[in-house]
Amino acid sequence: MKREKLLRIFIDSEDKYKGEPLWKFLLKSVKEKGLSGATVIKAAAGIGSHSEIHTANILALSINLPLVIEIIDEEKKIEDFISFIDTILEEGLVTVQDVEVKIYRHR
Template sequence: MRGTYLRFYVQEGKTHHHLLAYEWLLEQAKKMGLHGGSAFKAAAGFGRHGMLHEDHFFELAGKLPVMVEFVVSDEEADRFLTFLQAEELPLFYLRMPAEFGTIKGPGN
């Protein structure tokens, strides 16, 4: 199948509607019927302000980047991005064309 790869970058401690932003993104995607998503915490990273955040500094807890990823149809991507725009949650995202599918193993 062909569709869209969406990746969002949020700070791990950032909240939206009293939830961590990455948890909120996953919950909203699930409510909208998207078929899966994952969140990954970075070991280190920097954003547009150029400040480096690394996992081993206690005082930087909650400031590491978290990537939230979805592989969806083009229509689902459009619908999700339109919804997020209305939420006014500041997000940096990546949208790329994707080819995806499943590989069946023994017994499937």
């Protein structure tokens, strides 16, 4: 058993950083900074910080859905990554919680 931190970054699918989708930039940054990995989860619906409902509506011309990026790693790496994204994140929510890794298998 290993105690780690779970970082969750809540953003919208249309958020950008320097013209690139923010989620894609964050994934590249995770790799460049040597974190264990990350998962991007697209929500079917959600209510954002502006209290607007975001949903996948086939009649909508633009679908701006909530995304959650999850990263599990040691506390130091997570804290360093939070400091990094604090300089680029214009809107969103960032949370951290303790997590106990029971099984982690990789080749």
